Amino acid sequence: MQKIILTGDRPTGKLHVGHYAGSLKERVELQNSGEYDKVFIMIADAQALTDNAEHPEKVRENVLEVALDYLACGIDPKKSTIFIQSAVPQLTELTAYYMNLVTVSRVQRNPTVKTEIKMRNFEASIPVGFFVYPISQAADITAFRATAVPVGEDQLPMLEQCKEIVNKFNAVYGETLTEPEIILPSNKACLRLPGLDGKAKMSKSLGNCIYLSDEPDVIKQKIMSMYTDPDHIRVQDPGKVEGNPVFVYLDAFSRPEHFAEFLPEYENLDALKAHYQRGGLGDVKVKKFLNNVMQAELAPIRERRHMWEQRLDDVKQILKQGSATAREAAAATLHDVRAAMQINYFENWHI
Ligand code: TRP
Numbered sequence: 001m002q003k004i005i006l007t008g009d010r011p012t013g014k015l016h017v018g019h020y021a022g023s024l025k026e027r028v029e030l031q032n033s034g035e036y037d038k039v040f041i042m043i044a045d046a047q048a049l050t051d052n053a054e055h056p057e058k059v060r061e062n063v064l065e066v067a068l069d070y071l072a073c074g075i076d077p078k079k080s081t082i083f084i085q086s087a088v089p090q091l092t093e094l095t096a097y098y099m100n101l102v103t104v105s106r107v108q109r110n111p112t113v114k115t116e117i118k119m120r121n122f123e124a125s126i127p128v129g130f131f132v133y134p135i136s137q138a139a140d141i142t143a144f145r146a147t148a149v150p151v152g153e154d155q156l157p158m159l160e161q162c163k164e165i166v167n168k169f170n171a172v173y174g175e176t177l178t179e180p181e182i183i184l185p186s187n188k189a190c191l192r193l194p195g196l197d198g199k200a201k202m203s204k205s206l207g208n209c210i211y212l213s214d215e216p217d218v219i220k221q222k223i224m225s226m227y228t229d230p231d232h233i234r235v236q237d238p239g240k241v242e243g244n245p246v247f248v249y250l251d252a253f254s255r256p257e258h259f260a261e262f263l264p265e266y267e268n269l270d271a272l273k274a275h276y277q278r279g280g281l282g283d284v285k286v287k288k289f290l291n292n293v294m295q296a297e298l299a300p301i302r303e304r305r306h307m308w309e310q311r312l313d314d315v316k317q318i319l320k321q322g323s324a325t326a327r328e329a330a331a332a333t334l335h336d337v338r339a340a341m342q343i344n345y346f347e348n349w350h351i
Helices: 017-033 045-049 056-073 090-099 103-110 111-119 133-143 153-173 218-226 247-251 256-262 269-278 283-309 313-340
Strands: 005-011 038-043 081-084 148-150 181-183
Touching: 005 017, 005 133, 017 038, 017 056, 017 111, 017 148, 017 283, 038 045, 038 056, 038 313, 045 056, 045 313, 056 081, 056 313, 081 313, 090 133, 090 313, 103 111, 103 153, 111 133, 133 153, 133 313, 153 181, 153 313, 218 283, 247 269, 247 283, 256 283, 269 283, 283 313
Parallel strands: 005 038, 005 148, 038 081, 148 181
Antiparallel strands: none
16 A cells, blocks of 8 residues: 555635644654655635635735745655646545545534634634535545545544544445554654743744744844743742743753753753753843744745745645645545545446
C-alpha cells in the first residue's frame, strides 16, 4: 500500500507559530523524510466558508496568504501537491454519500464541533454546512486515500469520526476506503502552544499570536511583553515553569545549539529552569533568550516568504497545477466509490 499524506488548514488568517509548532514543522519533516509516496496539502476554503458564510472575502483573501505560509515553512511544490479544496468538487459528492452513514447525534457528540459551536455562539442557529464539516473532512482524507494525517491535537475527534465512516462504508459496500492514522508532533510542548497572554490557545481572535510573517521588531516586542509567572515579582523570587508560556515556548523551540550560541552560561533548558525555580533569574533575561531562539527559527521562514511574495504569479500557478493533480486523484477514488455503491449505472449497462 502506498503511503500518502493529506492535511490542510482553513484559510481564515495568516498562520502563526502555534500552527507551525503544532503541525507545519512536522509536515515539512515528513515531506522531506522520503517515506511518503505522495503528500497533499489542502487549503480548506470550503470548510472555512462553513462558519464564514457572511464574510467570504475573509476566506478568499487568505487563500494566498496560507499558500505563502506553506511555501515559507518549506513545503516544496516539487515534493508536495498544494491545492485549493473548492477546486476539487469530487469532495462534495463524496461528502453527500458519506452523510448517509453518520447520525445527527454522532456529529453532536464530536467534542471539537461542540467547542466550536460554543465559541461561535451558534447554539441556536448552527449552519447545516458547518454541522456536517466533520463528514466533509472524512471526504477530504479518503479522497486521497491518505494513510497519514499530520494535524494538531484538536483534530483528533475528526480523525476518529473519519475512521468510523471508512469502516461503515467498507462494511456496507465492500473494502474501498483506506483508514488513516493521525500524526501528532512528537514534542509534547508543541501539541498546544499557549497564547502570548497565557490563554490556553494561540488564536487570531484573541490577538495573542506570533505570526510567521511578523517582522523581527514585532516578534521581539511581543515576546518581551509575554505573560509569565504572575507570582514571580522580584528577580530573587522562585518562579514557576509549568504552564509559564515563556518556558512552554522554550520547550517547543529551543535546542542545545541555542544555549551554546545565545546563553552559554547554561548548559541546557533544564539548567535554566532549575535556576528560575530556585529564584535569582529574571524574566527579562529568559525572554531575551526566547527572543533569540524565535528569531533564529523564524528568520529563514520570513525570508522565504518575502521571496515568494515577489513571485505571486508562480504561487498561483502552483495552486492551479496542484488543484488539477488533486482533482485527478479524487476523481479516481470517487470512481471506485460509485462502483462499490453500484451507482455507476452507465458503466454497467453496456449501452
Ligand atoms: N479542520 C482543519 C482545520 O481546522 C482543516 C482541514 C479540512 C483538514 N480538511 C482536512 C485537516 C482534512 C486535515 C485533513 O485546520
